[in-house]
Amino acid sequence: MAGRREALKKTRKIVIDPVNRIEGHLKVEVEVSGGKVVDAHCTTGLFRGFEIILKGRDPRDAAQITQRICGVCPTSHGTASVLCLDSAFGVKPTTNGRIVRNLILVADHIWDHILHFYHLVALDYVKGPNVPPFVPRYEGKGIYKLPPEINDFGVKGYLKALEIRRVGHEMTAIFGGRGPHVHGLVVGGATVVPTADAIVGYLWRLKEIEKFYDEIYLPTVYAVAKYYPEAFTFGAGCKNFLSYGVYPLNDDYTEFLLKPGVYTDGEDKPFDPEKITEYVKYSFYNDSITGLNPKNGKTHLANPDKPEAYSFTKAPRYDGKPHEVGPLARMWVANPVLSRHASEFLGKKGEVRMRDFGEKAFSVLGRLVARAEEGWLEVKAAKKWITELKPGAPVYKNVDVPETGIGFGCTEAPRGSVGHWIRIRDKKIANYQVVAPTTWNVSPRDDTGTPGPIEQALIGTPVPDPKNPVNVVRVIRSFDP
Amino acid sequence: MSLSRRDFLKLCGGTAAGISFSQMLVPEVVEALEKAAAGKPPVLWLQGAGCSGCSVSLLNTAHPKIADVLLKIIDLRYHPTIMAAAGELALGAIEETSAAKGKFIIALEGGIPVGADGRYCVIGEKEGKEITIMSALLEAAPKAMAVLAIGTCAAYGGIQAAKPNPTQAVGAQEFFKMKGIKTPVINIPGCPAHPDWIVGTIAHVLLYGIPKLDDLGRPTLFYGSCVHDHCPYRGFYDDETFCKDFNDKEGCRYQLGCKGPDAYCDAWKRGWNGGVNWCVRSATCIACVEPNFWDTESPFYSNE
Numbered sequence: 001m002a003g004r005r006e007a008l009k010k011t012r013k014i015v016i017d018p019v020n021r022i023e024g025h026l027k028v029e030v031e032v033s034g035g036k037v038v039d040a041h042c043t044t045g046l047f048r049g050f051e052i053i054l055k056g057r058d059p060r061d062a063a064q065i066t067q068r069i070c071g072v073c074p075t076s077h078g079t080a081s082v083l084c085l086d087s088a089f090g091v092k093p094t095t096n097g098r099i100v101r102n103l104i105l106v107a108d109h110i111w112d113h114i115l116h117f118y119h120l121v122a123l124d125y126v127k128g129p130n131v132p133p134f135v136p137r138y139e140g141k142g143i144y145k146l147p148p149e150i151n152d153f154g155v156k157g158y159l160k161a162l163e164i165r166r167v168g169h170e171m172t173a174i175f176g177g178r179g180p181h182v183h184g185l186v187v188g189g190a191t192v193v194p195t196a197d198a199i200v201g202y203l204w205r206l207k208e209i210e211k212f213y214d215e216i217y218l219p220t221v222y223a224v225a226k227y228y229p230e231a232f233t234f235g236a237g238c239k240n241f242l243s244y245g246v247y248p249l250n251d252d253y254t255e256f257l258l259k260p261g262v263y264t265d266g267e268d269k270p271f272d273p274e275k276i277t278e279y280v281k282y283s284f285y286n287d288s289i290t291g292l293n294p295k296n297g298k299t300h301l302a303n304p305d306k307p308e309a310y311s312f313t314k315a316p317r318y319d320g321k322p323h324e325v326g327p328l329a330r331m332w333v334a335n336p337v338l339s340r341h342a343s344e345f346l347g348k349k350g351e352v353r354m355r356d357f358g359e360k361a362f363s364v365l366g367r368l369v370a371r372a373e374e375g376w377l378e379v380k381a382a383k384k385w386i387t388e389l390k391p392g393a394p395v396y397k398n399v400d401v402p403e404t405g406i407g408f409g410c411t412e413a414p415r416g417s418v419g420h421w422i423r424i425r426d427k428k429i430a431n432y433q434v435v436a437p438t439t440w441n442v443s444p445r446d447d448t449g450t451p452g453p454i455e456q457a458l459i460g461t462p463v464p465d466p467k468n469p470v471n472v473v474r475v476i477r478s479f480d481p
Numbered sequence: 482m483s484l485s486r487r488d489f490l491k492l493c494g495g496t497a498a499g500i501s502f503s504q505m506l507v508p509e510v511v512e513a514l515e516k517a518a519a520g521k522p523p524v525l526w527l528q529g530a531g532c533s534g535c536s537v538s539l540l541n542t543a544h545p546k547i548a549d550v551l552l553k554i555i556d557l558r559y560h561p562t563i564m565a566a567a568g569e570l571a572l573g574a575i576e577e578t579s580a581a582k583g584k585f586i587i588a589l590e591g592g593i594p595v596g597a598d599g600r601y602c603v604i605g606e607k608e609g610k611e612i613t614i615m616s617a618l619l620e621a622a623p624k625a626m627a628v629l630a631i632g633t634c635a636a637y638g639g640i641q642a643a644k645p646n647p648t649q650a651v652g653a654q655e656f657f658k659m660k661g662i663k664t665p666v667i668n669i670p671g672c673p674a675h676p677d678w679i680v681g682t683i684a685h686v687l688l689y690g691i692p693k694l695d696d697l698g699r700p701t702l703f704y705g706s707c708v709h710d711h712c713p714y715r716g717f718y719d720d721e722t723f724c725k726d727f728n729d730k731e732g733c734r735y736q737l738g739c740k741g742p743d744a745y746c747d748a749w750k751r752g753w754n755g756g757v758n759w760c761v762r763s764a765t766c767i768a769c770v771e772p773n774f775w776d777t778e779s780p781f782y783s784n785e
Contacts, residue, residue, distance in 0.1 A: 015609075016567050017568055018567060020562070021564070024533070025604055046530060046601065048594075048601070048641040049641065049647030052647045053643045057779060058781075064767060065775070070533070071533040071673065131552065132523075132558050132574070134565050136566045136570050136571075137566055166547070169540075173757050175763075178754055179753070180532075180537050183764035188727075191727040193730060304597055312601075395727065395728060
């Protein structure tokens with residue numbers, strides 16, 4: 001036994017590359033000692049140079065170009081971009097325009113939460129069919145713990161979710177023109193003037209999806225929660241949360257369905273974009289650009305040979321500290337009332353809120369629960385907004401490209417906070433900076449050596465069998481990097 | 482199976498505006514596809530420099546349903562966004578599948594950055610060695626039966642290849658030319674590619690072999706018609722009735738910057754997302770099926 005204990009104490013390196021079932025290219029390297037992760041590094045493997053490409057172009061094109069940053073959350077980049085352009089052009093959309101924008105974005109959130117849980121995450125808990133691409137998979141005792149009938153419900157849910165997600169994407173296209181990569185988001189508002197058939201078509205699909213959330217998605221998440229209680233005990237991370245706020249409820253943008261806010265070191269604070277800085281000591285960029293607020297940010301060609309650096313991702317910090325973004329951050333900051341399924345799960349009569357989960361929320365399952373609950377909240381909100389549209393009323397305000405301008409726009413992608421910053425000179429883009437949600441979560445170490453949120457969340461993750469490090473990918477995928 | 486190539490082309494082309502290929506895929510076709518797929522070449526779906534949008538677009542296929550495409554019509558051995566496995570366990574599937582020379586298909590999504598020796602796009606690591614999309618293709622592509630370049634990135638380089646092309650990204654055909662790889666390439670451009678174009682091309686390859694391609698390597702079946710020539714708003718153009726802004730729907734979108742005259746695809750009759758809408762109806766066309774459209778068609782909201 002002593003020999004076995006000695007062996008457990010030895011540090012062992014595990015490299016997972018690619019971490020599949022995410023959007024993009026990610027490598028995660030963990031060090032395991034005593035059956036637990038003791039250190040972690042996240043490395044993103046793709047550099048495309050969007051900010052370099054955007055320079056010198058017509059500012060209006062940014063809303064098209066930046067959607068291509070992510071094909072899973074294009075409308076989030078599109079929304080951040082048109083808000084950024086609105087502010088630089090000095091225009092505020094009409095009420096109808098604001099609501100149409102909300103309906104485009106919320107449709108993407110609603111289907112993406114489904115895609116994330118079923119098609120990216122579920123196969124770490126639900127044993128899929130024994131055919132490729134569902135095999136090979138991690139195998140071993142205690143990995144797939146759902147009773148056969150619940151596992152079967154999960155597999156059927158996976159297939160049904162494929163269909164329902166498609167229906168959700170039709171909602172995106174009704175007001176966005178098509179999806180992915182919508183045409184309906186432009187500076188000054190939207191492009192689809194609501195008509196009765198569009199409103200009914202959207203609502204009809206939404207009701208079908210509402211049923212799926214209530215009868216299949218939420219129950220499955222809580223079933224996984226019941227059979228994997230340990231997944232509430234690891235994956236916490238930095239416990240700092242940031243939300244830019246999303247879905248403006250009035251034309252002055254003073255009220256949101258999910259309010260902006262920050263939760264740092266256990267305290268709630270208002271959100272201030274000036275407190276964002278990006279560091280690059282461990283990123284493949286020149287050290288001369290480290291520590292800048294994105295409004296003054298710079299992006300040069302990356303240098304994958306930079307000594308000590310290990311990621312194409314910069315390290316964004318808020319008030320100098322790493323912050324988690326995404327559904328858990330939004331739901332923790334806004335703390336809304338949850339579904340009846342949450343009350344049942346917590347064994348409470350009456351309403352429960354996100355913070356009623358307490359410390360359990362800071363975990364792998366906390367993130368999955370927050371995400372499903374947020375989707376449920378969004379479904380109900382979208383049902384209300386669709387009835388607030390005025391058929392035939394304008395969605396767009398005509399506006400010229402200004403000679404010069406400075407703009408900032410931010411919103412929330414399903415996976416987290418997205419911010420865009422622009423400087424316009426001679427009617428062209430002089431500088432454009434994007435801080436994508438994944439940049440926050442998958443961030444490498446900053447200049448002080450402090451690891452990013454996922455790197456921190458991995459510490460302490462149990463890895464009983466280094467050949468099948470399923471808990472490691474469970475932690476990573478709970479962030480939807 | 483009684484469906485002739487001629488009938489199939491008719492089905493794919495659609496006979497009425499707004500009716501998509503997938504809506505018209507009758508059960509006999511699905512059956513024929515299933516039969517054709519039995520014992521057919523496995524598919525490796527590789528992602529280079531891109532956004533996964535074409536994978537998401539493929540999920541929008543309605544008839545056949547995506548579950549049938551994945552489980553019955555193609556034998557998908559590798560797909561980073563869908564597959565259960567990660568790391569070396571996953572990469573093993575590429576090695577195993579590509580060992581069977583000439584007996585598998587590569588579906589490529591995303592461009593190939595050749596700058597920095599390919600290291601702007603790392604897709605995995607094996608035994609401590611980085612695998613880039615460039616090195617993976619150099620290894621596997623010469624052995625593949627054919628390469629489907631799905632989306633404008635894979636076909637022509639895409640957004641990352643837009644000026645000044647910081648990472649020197651190229652599409653599959655150009656890459657193969659640079660490296661002397663002879664494997665045939667079928668381009669299925671679009672940003673994203675329409676699910677019917679992807680499924681329809683795969684169906685054609687399985688049932689009848691490589692379809693007729695235009696001089697840009699695209700199946701004429703889907704990319705043979707000019708959007709502007711067939712646009713339902715064409716009458717407005719001929720009458721010189723132009724939309725004043727995006728609130729105005731009774732007119733041609735040309736003066737809002739529509740690039741329909743430069744675009745060759747059938748979105749004008751197929752629509753997107755089950756036909757609920759399409760680009761020009763909602764706003765304007767950006768000619769996303771054309772090579773280098775990010776440079777040649779920009780600015781998108783002006784035709785001056």
